[in-house]
Amino acid sequence: MHSLLKFNSKEYYKLNKERLNNNNKKYYRELRKEIIELLGRKCKRCGINDQRVLTIDHIFGGGKKEFDNSESSWKYYKYIKEIINNQKLDPPFQLLCHNCNHIKRIEIDSQIRKIRKRLKDGD
């Protein structure tokens, strides 16, 4: 009985894989749109509002790690949306365009290098 159920759910998944994936993609796109709305619809730094280049940036870092731990991208977006709704006044996320996101990363890297150097030099 048990193995039969398992087989059936596997078969079901196989048969419906494409449909399920499409549902996930649709849900992902809707969630992304909602999060962009919640975060003000434009890049926090340069103000560009072209949604194709906007990324959801974790202000204090750690986004990549959290994303890796998340089973799928829509689940991660769902999690982000919940956090934003719980911390409306000061959400730990912001919208950045790809360029500003890249610049932010370079700035953080250079700050880290400076701090490491200072610690090494014993200041």
Ligand SMILES: [Zn+2]
């Ligand atoms: Zn920007």
